[in-house]
Amino acid sequence: MAIPHSAQAQVASTILSSTQKYSIPAQTLGKTLNAIARQAGVAISVDSSLVSGKSADAIEGNMTLGQALEQALTGSGLMVVPGNNVITVQTKPAVSMQQILPEISVSAQLETISGRVNPDVAVGSKILVAQRQIAQSVSVVTQEQIQTQNMHRLEDAMRYVPGVTVRDGDSERMMFYARGFPVDAIQYDGVTINNGNSASSPALIMFDRVEVLRGPAGLLNGLGGSGGAVNMVRKRAPDALQFSADASAGSYNNYRGEVDIGTPLNESGSLRGRIAAAHQDRKFAQDNDYRKDDQVYATLEANLTSTTVLRMGLGYQDLTQRVPWNGFPGYSDYTFLDIPTARSMAQDWNRNNYKTTSEFLELEHKFNNQWLGKVSITALQHRNNLLTSSPISPADPVTGDYTAYPFRGIWDEDQNGMDAFLAGPFSLFGRKHQLTVGANLQYSRESQSTSPFQSVVTNIAGSNYAMPVFGSQQSPWITHGKQMGVYSNTRLSITDPLTLVIGARMSWWKNDVQYGAGSDVLRDSINAKITPNISLIYDINANHTVYASYSGIFTPQFTRDVNNHILKPVVGDQQELGIKGEYFDKTLNATLSLFRITEKNRAQTDPSDPSFTYYPQGKARSQGVETQISGELLPGLDMLAGYTLTTTRYLDASLNTNGDFETYTPKHIVKLWANYRLPDELSKWTAGGGVYISSKRYVIDRYAIPQQTMTTGGFATFDARIAYQAAKNIEVALSGTNLFNKHYYRNIGGATSGNFVGNPRELLLTLRYKM
Numbered sequence: 001m002a003i004p005h006s007a008q009a010q011v012a013s014t015i016l017s018s019t020q021k022y023s024i025p026a027q028t029l030g031k032t033l034n035a036i037a038r039q040a041g042v043a044i045s046v047d048s049s050l051v052s053g054k055s056a057d058a059i060e061g062n063m064t065l066g067q068a069l070e071q072a073l074t075g076s077g078l079m080v081v082p083g084n085n086v087i088t089v090q091t092k093p094a095v096s097m098q099q100i101l102p103e104i105s106v107s108a109q110l111e112t113i114s115g116r117v118n119p120d121v122a123v124g125s126k127i128l129v130a131q132r133q134i135a136q137s138v139s140v141v142t143q144e145q146i147q148t149q150n151m152h153r154l155e156d157a158m159r160y161v162p163g164v165t166v167r168d169g170d171s172e173r174m175m176f177y178a179r180g181f182p183v184d185a186i187q188y189d190g191v192t193i194n195n196g197n198s199a200s201s202p203a204l205i206m207f208d209r210v211e212v213l214r215g216p217a218g219l220l221n222g223l224g225g226s227g228g229a230v231n232m233v234r235k236r237a238p239d240a241l242q243f244s245a246d247a248s249a250g251s252y253n254n255y256r257g258e259v260d261i262g263t264p265l266n267e268s269g270s271l272r273g274r275i276a277a278a279h280q281d282r283k284f285a286q287d288n289d290y291r292k293d294d295q296v297y298a299t300l301e302a303n304l305t306s307t308t309v310l311r312m313g314l315g316y317q318d319l320t321q322r323v324p325w326n327g328f329p330g331y332s333d334y335t336f337l338d339i340p341t342a343r344s345m346a347q348d349w350n351r352n353n354y355k356t357t358s359e360f361l362e363l364e365h366k367f368n369n370q371w372l373g374k375v376s377i378t379a380l381q382h383r384n385n386l387l388t389s390s391p392i393s394p395a396d397p398v399t400g401d402y403t404a405y406p407f408r409g410i411w412d413e414d415q416n417g418m419d420a421f422l423a424g425p426f427s428l429f430g431r432k433h434q435l436t437v438g439a440n441l442q443y444s445r446e447s448q449s450t451s452p453f454q455s456v457v458t459n460i461a462g463s464n465y466a467m468p469v470f471g472s473q474q475s476p477w478i479t480h481g482k483q484m485g486v487y488s489n490t491r492l493s494i495t496d497p498l499t500l501v502i503g504a505r506m507s508w509w510k511n512d513v514q515y516g517a518g519s520d521v522l523r524d525s526i527n528a529k530i531t532p533n534i535s536l537i538y539d540i541n542a543n544h545t546v547y548a549s550y551s552g553i554f555t556p557q558f559t560r561d562v563n564n565h566i567l568k569p570v571v572g573d574q575q576e577l578g579i580k581g582e583y584f585d586k587t588l589n590a591t592l593s594l595f596r597i598t599e600k601n602r603a604q605t606d607p608s609d610p611s612f613t614y615y616p617q618g619k620a621r622s623q624g625v626e627t628q629i630s631g632e633l634l635p636g637l638d639m640l641a642g643y644t645l646t647t648t649r650y651l652d653a654s655l656n657t658n659g660d661f662e663t664y665t666p667k668h669i670v671k672l673w674a675n676y677r678l679p680d681e682l683s684k685w686t687a688g689g690g691v692y693i694s695s696k697r698y699v700i701d702r703y704a705i706p707q708q709t710m711t712t713g714g715f716a717t718f719d720a721r722i723a724y725q726a727a728k729n730i731e732v733a734l735s736g737t738n739l740f741n742k743h744y745y746r747n748i749g750g751a752t753s754g755n756f757v758g759n760p761r762e763l764l765l766t767l768r769y770k771m
Contacts, residue, residue, distance in 0.1 A: 016064060016065050016066030016069075016080075016082060018040065018064060018065050019062060019063065019064050019065075019542055020039065020040065020062070020063075020065075021061065021062045021496060021539075022036070022039055022059045022060065022061065022062075022063060022068050023039075023059075023060055023425060023432055023434060023493070024036065024039070024058060024059040024060070024068075024370070025058050025127065025366075025370045025371065025372050025423060025424050025425060025434075026055065026056065026057050026058040026127065026128070026364075026366060026372045027055065027056065027307070027366040027367075027370055027372065028051070028054070028055055028056070028306060028307055028366055029051040029054040029055055029056045029072065029073075029076060030046070030048065030051040030052075030054075031366075031368075031370065032056035032059065032072045033046060033051070033056075033069075033072060033089065035370070036059070036065070036068050036069060036072060040065045040068070042065065042087055043086045043087065044086070044087045044088075044089060045086050045087070045088045045089070046078075046088070046089035046090075047090075050078060050089065050090070050091060051076075051078075051089075052306060054076050055307075055309065055366065056071070056072045056073075056074075056076075057071065057074075057120070057128050058120070058127045058128045058129075058372075059071050059072060060120070060127070060128065060129050060130055060133060060434075061120075061129070061130035061132060061133050062132075062539060062542060062582075063130075063586065064585065066080075067585065067586065069087075070115070071115065073089070074115060075238070075239050076239070077091060077092055077239065077240070078090065078091060078092065079091075079092045116142065116144060117142060117144075117587060117630065117631040117632055117638055118131060118140070118582075118586060118587065118588070118589050118630060118631045119140060119142070119209065121134070121138055121140060121211045121231070122189075122190055122211065122231060122233070123138065123187065123211035123212065123213045123217075123229060123230075123231035124136060124138060124213050124217075125220075125436065125489065126190055126220065126374075126419075126421045126423055126436050126438060126489075127372065127423045127434075127436065130582075130586075131580070131589055132545050132580045132581075132582050132589070133499070133537060133545070134213070135501060135535030135536070135537055135547040135548070135549035135576070135578075136213055136214065136215045136535075136549060136551075136576055136578075136593075137162075137163065137213070137214040137215065137576070137578070137591060137593050137595075137626050137628065138211065138212065138213050138214075138591075139161045139162055139163075139211075139212045139214075139628060139630065139640070139642070140209055140210070140211050140212070140630070141157040141160065141161060141209060141210040141212075141640070142209050143208050143209055144638070144675075145157075145160075145638075145640065145673065145675075146204055146209075146210075147768070148675050148686075148688055148721060148723075148733075149673065149688075149690070149719070149721070149735075150248070150735055150764060150766065151204055152203065152204055152205075152256070152278075152280070152293075153201045153202065153203060153204060154174070154201050154202045154203075154204065154210070154230075154232070155174040155176075155201055156204070157204065157210045158174075158176050158210075158212070158230070159692070160640065160671055160673055160690065160692075161210075161212045161642075161671070162626065162627075162628045162640075162641070162642020162643070162644060162669075162671050163178050163179065163214055163626050163642060163644035163646075163669065164176055164177070164178050164183070164212065164214075165177040165178070165664065165665055165666065165669070166746075166747075167664060167747050168327065168746070168747040168754070168756045170325050170326050170327075171321065171323045171324060171325050171326070171327075171352070172200045172201060172319070172321070172352065172354055173200060173201070174201050176227070176230070177227055177662070177664065177665055178212075178214045178215075178227040178228045179214060179215060179226070179227055179228075179595060179597055179622050179624065179646055179665075180227075180597070180622035180646055180648040180661070180662035180665045181226035181227035181228075181597065181599075181622065181662070182226075182227050183212075183214075183227040183228045183229065183230060184227075185217060185221040185222070185228075185229045185230070186202070186229075186230050186232065187221065187229060187230065187231040187232065188232055188234070188358075188360065188378045188417075189231070189232070189233060189234050189360070189362065189376060189378075190220075190231065190376060190419055191360075191376045191377070191378040191417040191418065191419045191440070192220070192221045192222055192229075192417055192419070192440065192442060193378060193380060193415045193417050193442070194415070194442065194444070194481075194483075200317070200319065200354040200356055200382060200384070202232065202317075202356075203278070203293070203295045203315075203317050205258065205260075205276050205277070205278050205295045205296075205297055206232075206234055206235060206276070206295075206297040206315045206358075207232045207233060207234055207235060208233050208234065208235045208236070209233050210230060210231075210232055210233070211230070211231040211232075211233065212228060212229075212230050212231075213228050213229050213231075214227070214228040214595075214626070215227075215228055215551060215574050215576060215595060215597070216228075216551040216552070216553050216573075216574045216597070217229035217551075218505060218507075218531040218533075218551070218552065218553065218554060218555075219487060219489065219503045219504070219505050219531060219533040219551070220438075220440075220487055220489070220505070222440065222442065222483050222485050222505070222507055226553050226555070226570075226572065226574065226597055226599060234299065234313070234360070235260075235262075235274060235276065235297070235299065236274070236299070236301065236311075237262050237272035237273050237274040237299055237300065237301040237311075238262040238263070238264075238272065238274065239264065239269055239272065240263075240264070241262070241263040241264070241771070242260075242261070242262050242263070242771055243259075243260070243261045243262075243769075243770075243771040244259070244260045244261075244768070244769060244770040244771065245257075245258065245259045245260070245768070245769045246258050246766055246767060246768040246769070247766070247767050248764050248765060248766040248767070249764070249765055250282075250762055250763055250764035250765065251761075251762040251763050251764070252282065252283045252284055252285055252762065253281075253282060253283040254280075254282035254283070254762070254764065255280070255281050255282065256278065256279065256280040256281075256282070257278065257279055258276070258277070258278040259276065259277055259278075260274070260275075260276040261274065261275060261276075262274030262275075265300075270302060270303040271300070271301075271302050271303075272300070272301045272302075273298070273299065273300050273301070274297075274298070274299050275296070275297065275298045275299075276295075276296070276297045276298075277294075277295065277296045277297070278293075278294070278295045278296075279293070279294050279295075280292070280293040281293075284323065284759075285341050285342060285759065285760050286323070286324075286341070286342055286343065286344035286346070287342050287343070287344050287462070288322065288344055288346060288348060289321075289322055289323045289324075289344050289346055290321060290322055290323075291319065291320070291321040291323070292319070292320045292321070293317070293318075293319045293320075294316075294317070294318045294319075295315070295316070295317045295318075296315070296316050297313065297314075297315045297316075298313055298314055298315075299311065299312065299313030300312050300313065307365060307366040307367070307368075308363070308364070308365045308366075309362075309363075309364045309365075310361075310362070310363055310364075311360075311361070311362040311363075311364070312359075312360065312361045312362070313359070313360055314357070314358060314359045314360075315356075315357070315358040315359075316355075316356070316357050316358075317354070317355070317356045318353075318354075318355050319353070319354045319355075320351065320352070320353045320354075321352055322346050322350045322351055322352070323344075323346055323352075324344060324345035324346050324756075325346075325350070325352065325386065325388040325389065325390050326390035326391065326749075326753045326754060327345070327391075327747065327749060327753055327754050327755045327756040327757075328345055328391070328753070328755040328756070328757065329345075329391035329393065329394050329395050329402050329460075329751065329752055329753050329755070330394055330395070330710055330750065330751040330752075330755060331394055331395050331396075331397045331751065332394035332395065332396060332397060332751060333397055334394075334701070334708045334709065334710040334751050335397075335710075336710075336712070336745065336755065337395065337460055337755075339460055339462075341743070341757070341760055343460070343462050344462065345389070345391065345460075346388075346389070347389050347406075347464050347465065347467070348464050349387065349464075349466075349467040350387060350388045350389060351387045351388075352384070352385070352386045352387065352388055353384070353385045353386075354382070354383075354384050355382070355383040355384075356380065356381070356382050356383075357380070357381045358378065358379065358380045358381075359378070359379045360376065360377065360378045360379070361376070361377045362374065362375070362376045362377075363375045363376075367424070369424065370424055370425055371422060371423065371424030371425075372422070372423050372424060373420075373421070373422045373423075374419075374420070374421055375418075375419075375420040376418070376419045376420070377416075377417070377418050378416070378417045378418075379414070379415070379416045379417075380414070380415045380416075381412075381413070381414050381415075382411070382412070382413040382414075382415075383411075383412055384409070384410070384411040384412075385408075385409070385410055386407070386408065386409035386410075386411070387408055387467075388406075388407065388409070389404050389405065389406045389407075389456075390404065390405045390407075390753060391403070391404055391405075391752065391753040392404065392405045392455065392752060392753065393752060394751040394752060395460050399459070400459045400460040400461055401457055401458070401459050402457070402458065402459070402460065403455050403456070403457055403458075404455065404456050404457075404458050404465075405453070405454075405455055405456075406454065406456055406465075406467070406468050406470075407450050407451045407453075407454075407470070408450065408451040408470045408473065409448070409449070409450045409451075410447075410448075410449050410450075410473060410476075411446070411447070411448050411449075412446070412447045413444065413445070413446040413447070414444065414445045414446075415442070415443075415444045416442070416443045416444070417440065417441070417442045417443075418440060418441045418442075419438065419439075419440040419441075420438055420439055420440070421436055421437065421438025421439075422436070422437055422438065423435065423436040423437075428492075431493045431494075432493060433490065433491060433492050433493050434490070434491040435488070435489075435490050435491075436487075436488065436489040436490075437486075437487070437488045437489075438486070438487055438488075439484070439485065439486045439487070440484070440485055440487075441482075441483070441484045441485075442481070442482070442483040442484075443480075443481070443482050443483075444479070444480070444481045445478070445479070445480050445481075446477075446478070446479045446481075447476045447477070447478050447479075448476055448477045449473045449474055449475065449476035449477070450473065450474055451470035451471060451472075451473060451474065452470070452471055452472075452474060454468060456468070474516065475516040475517040475518075476516070477513065477514065477515050477516065478513070478514050479511065479512070479513045479514075480511070480512045480513075481510070481511045481512075482508075482509070482510045482511075483507065483508070483509050483510075484507070484508045485505050485506060485507040485508070486505070486506050487503065487504070487505040487506075488503060488504060488505075489501065489502075489503035489533075490502050490503070496539075497538055497539040497540070498536070498537070498538050498539075499536070499537040499538075500534075500535075500536055500537075501533075501534065501535045501536075501537065501549075502533075502534050503532070503533040503534070504530055504531065504532050504533065505530070505531045505533075506528055506529070506530050506531075507526070507528075507529050507530075507531065507554070508525075508526065508527055508528060508529075509525060509526040509529075509556050510523075510524070510525040510526075511523075511524050511525070511556070511558070512524075513558075522564070522566075524556075524566045526556060526569065529554050529569075530552075531552045531553075531554050532550070532551075532552045533549070533550070533551050533552065534549070534550050535547060535548065535549035535550070536548050536549075543581055543582055543583060544579060544580070544581050545579070545580045545581075546577075546578070546579045546580075547576075547577070547578050547579075547580070548575075548576070548577050549574075549575070549576045550573060550574070550575055551573060551574045551576075552572075552573050553570065553571060553572040553573055553574065553597070553599060554569055554570070554571055555569060555570040556569045556570075557569060557570060557601075557603050559603040559614040560614065561614060561616075567601065567603055567614060567616045568601045568616050569601065570599050570600070570601050570602055571599070571600055571601060572597065572598045572599035572600055573597075573598060574595060574596065574597045574598075575595070575596050576593055576594065576595045576596075577593065577594045577595075578591060578592060578593030578594065579591070579592050579593075584631075584632065586631075587631050587632040588629070588630075588631035588632055588633060589628075589629070589630045589631050590627075590628070590629050590630075591626070591627065591628045591629075592625075592626070592627050593625070593626045593627075594623075594624075594625055595622075595623060595624060595625075595626070596621065596622070596623040597621065597622045597623070598619060598620070598621045598651075599619070599620050599621075600616075600619050600620075601616040602616070602620050602661070603616065604616070619650070619651035619652055620648070620649070620650050620651060620661040621648070621649055621651055622646060622647070622648045622649075622662070623646075623647055624644060624645045624646040624647055625643075625644070625645045626642065626643075626644045626645075627642060627643050627644075628640075628641070628642040629641045629642070633674075635679075636676055636677040636678070636679060637674060637675070637676045637677075638674065638675045638676075639672070639673070639674040639675075640671075640672075640673050641671065641672040641673070641674070642669075642670075642671050642672075643668070643669070643670050643671075644668070644669045645667065645668060646665055646666075646667060646669075647667060648661050648662040648663075648665060649661065663697060663698050663699055663700060664697055664699070664747075664748070665697070666694045666695040666696065666697050666714070667695045667696075668693070668694070668695040668714075669693070669694055669695075670691065670692070670693035671690075671691070671692055671693075672690055672691050673688070673689075673690035673719075674688060674689060674690070675687075675688035675721070676688065683725075684724055684725040684726075685722070685723070685724055685725075686721075686722070686723040686724075686725075686733075687720075687721070687722050687723075688720065688721040688722075688723075689718070689719065689720045689721070690718070690719040690720075691716060691717070691718050691719075692716065692717045692719075693714070693715075693716045694714055694715055694716075695714040696711060696712060696713050696714050697711070697712055697748055698710060698711035698712070698748070699748055699749065699750045701750055701751065708751075710748060710750055710751055712744070712745045712748050715742055715744035715758075716742065717737070717738045717739075717740075717742050717744070717758070718738070718739045718740060719735070719736060719737045719738070719739065720735070720736050720739055721733060721734070721735040721736070722734055729769055729770055729771060730767070730768070730769050731767075731768045731770075732765075732766070732767055732768075733765070733766045733768065734763065734764070734765050734766075735763070735764045735765075735766065736761065736762070736763050736764075737759065737761070737762050737764075738758065738759060738760060738761045738762065739761060740761070741760050741761040742758070743757070743758075743760070744757075744758045745757055745758065746758040
């Protein structure tokens with residue numbers, strides 16, 4: 001006899017809401033469903049033809065049975081129909097789930113939201129792990145946030161990541177800092193590519209989301225910085241046809257268009273493809289400044305067998321712009337320029353072109369014993385041609401004169417990375433654990449050449465000087481870098497609530513540099529250096545987890561002492577304590593963490609040495625507090641918000657270091673972005689807003705006698721967005737950034753150069769179509 005809908009819903013609610021800890025690796029969908037059935041103690045019925053050739057991502061952590069099934073079936077076109085004693089998996093019908101099981105549809109909706117706003121991440125592990133099960137601070141900028149905030153480049157996303165400071169290396173090369181240290185390890189789907197000297201800012205059109213781990217990440221990334229790691233997750237070819245397009249127009253003649261289409265390429269769906277492209281043509285608030293940007297991304301994905309998937313793809317970006325390459329100078333009295341917003345330091349003849357090409361290849365295999373193997377290769381080529389001008393002296397406060405450096409620059413850089421790993425479960429002492437072992441390799445070659453040095457005296461009034469005759473390029477500096485490592489990470493289930501994570505990496509490093517043809521090749525290397533990582537993770541209850549972690553630090557340096565010897569590597573460690581919470585069926589995450597990072601041997605310039613050589617400084621320490629909330633705070637209200645308190649101090653006062661070692665990092669940062677879909681009859685409307693608050697920052701000129709300080713005060717900017725669902729597939733949105741037109745410096749470099757003014761108020765109208 002058929003069970004009435006009300007009774008069936010009651011049974012379903014009881015079965016699907018049962019909570020336990022799951023530990024299932026990525027594998028075929030059929031095996032995943034079998035593993036869920038075993039671990040949950042339920043019967044799952046499914047026709048084998050429905051799951052043939054389909055796979056499921058890893059399922060890890062405490063969750064309800066309904067959440068585990070939702071994760072397993074994501075993208076499969078299948079759904080769950082609970083019965084009296086058996087859960088059946090079948091093809092989704094044309095009618096909605098709400099029409100069949102009204103009570104269950106609410107739970108299914110919540111589970112979909114959890115994957116959308118708080119997805120599992122791979123930045124702290126080669127396999128997908130719930131953010132709650134990573135013993136460091138983690139943030140995710142999702143695809144939805146990328147779209148609602150019109151993020152087009154990596155720095156747009158990083159600007160809203162809690163605890164991260166974005167610094168302008170120049171007009172195109174961005175640097176990211178967290179906890180007072182650089183985040184210079186950029187992962188492309190887990191393959192680490194160090195952020196090289198020639199690397200321009202990556203375009204987000206290639207990526208589905210951005211995962212950020214704060215604090216040392218040397219276990220899987222190699223000899224990276226202490227600030228953390230960024231994992232950029234590429235867009236995948238979909239199982240069903242999908243298409244989106246948007247067009248936008250905004251202040252200062254800012255125009256952009258984008259298309260993104262993906263589809264199966266054969267009847268069975270075993271071959272799939274996706275292509276995305278974008279073009280932007282925009283002016284800036286400063287006179288004569290502009291940017292033209294073309295981007296394209298294409299990927300293919302093939303199921304070679306039911307357990308083996310091959311993915312490949314390429315990306316291309318061609319960017320041309322005329323903007324101040326190294327920002328503005330200051331005045332010689334260490335104050336900022338007092339000039340109109342429309343004033344630019346760029347000359348009419350300036351033109352910088354950046355081309356980046358990337359390729360990747362991935363082969364993934366799921367073994368019968370629930371183990372996963374993956375080999376990934378990523379290659380990037382940067383080709384930069386600069387025709388530009390940069391200030392090299394302060395401006396005179398009375399006359400406005402300053403000295404500029406006009407030059408031609410040609411920078412070529414090739415970066416290649418490979419990563420291979422095996423991950424899967426094993427049993428020991430009657431409990432199930434997880435092991436990951438792997439190896440990775442990085443290789444880079446960089447060539448830099450500029451025109452012979454010459455200088456020009458010009459004025460901040462904005463008058464242009466004629467392009468000089470540059471002459472032949474100087475012999476290039478050529479650098480070859482290699483890094484290799486083997487790593488292991490073990491998650492030991494000590495008890496049901498307690499997990500011990502033990503990891504270590506052994507690294508080899510080599511760097512050769514030649515400063516021009518005919519000069520000696522300087523060769524440096526480091527062999528078999530071990531970097532440890534250990535953490536304890538304890539699930540207090542179904543909602544809260546506490547953790548403690550220790551991470552080793554080992555980073556080679558490229559600076560040299562007075563004898564032309566490379567400095568000793570930076571060494572140190574981080575201790576982090578924290579508590580993480582998951583609420584409302586994983587739709588809301590909250591984190592509170594305390595951290596302390598200590599480093600030794602940091603490169604320190606010697607103010608008394610006119611040759612600008614370095615010596616290894618003593619100890620430096622960063623410590624502070626981070627809080628973060630991410631996910632759906634209320635029905636329809638998505639949020640990513642965080643507050644970070646960071647103090648950075650030298651611990652050796654004898655080195656004349658004036659206290660703080662990282663003065664660019666503000667002591668206080670508050671970041672918030674929220675987006676709310678209005679309820680009931682106003683549900684076609686969405687409103688969003690954000691705030692960025694920073695305390696003061698300063699730089700110290702240690703070569704001035706006496707030393708001088710240049711300080712910019714704290715600031716706050718506010719953004720907002722309103723959108724209307726004009727039709728089922730069409731949305732119209734109006735966005736505004738820096739709504740109160742705050743004048744501030746987003747980056748300070750000192751009296752000579754490196755001062756970048758934040759953008760004034762800008763409005764952007766976007767029309768988006770999504771199938």
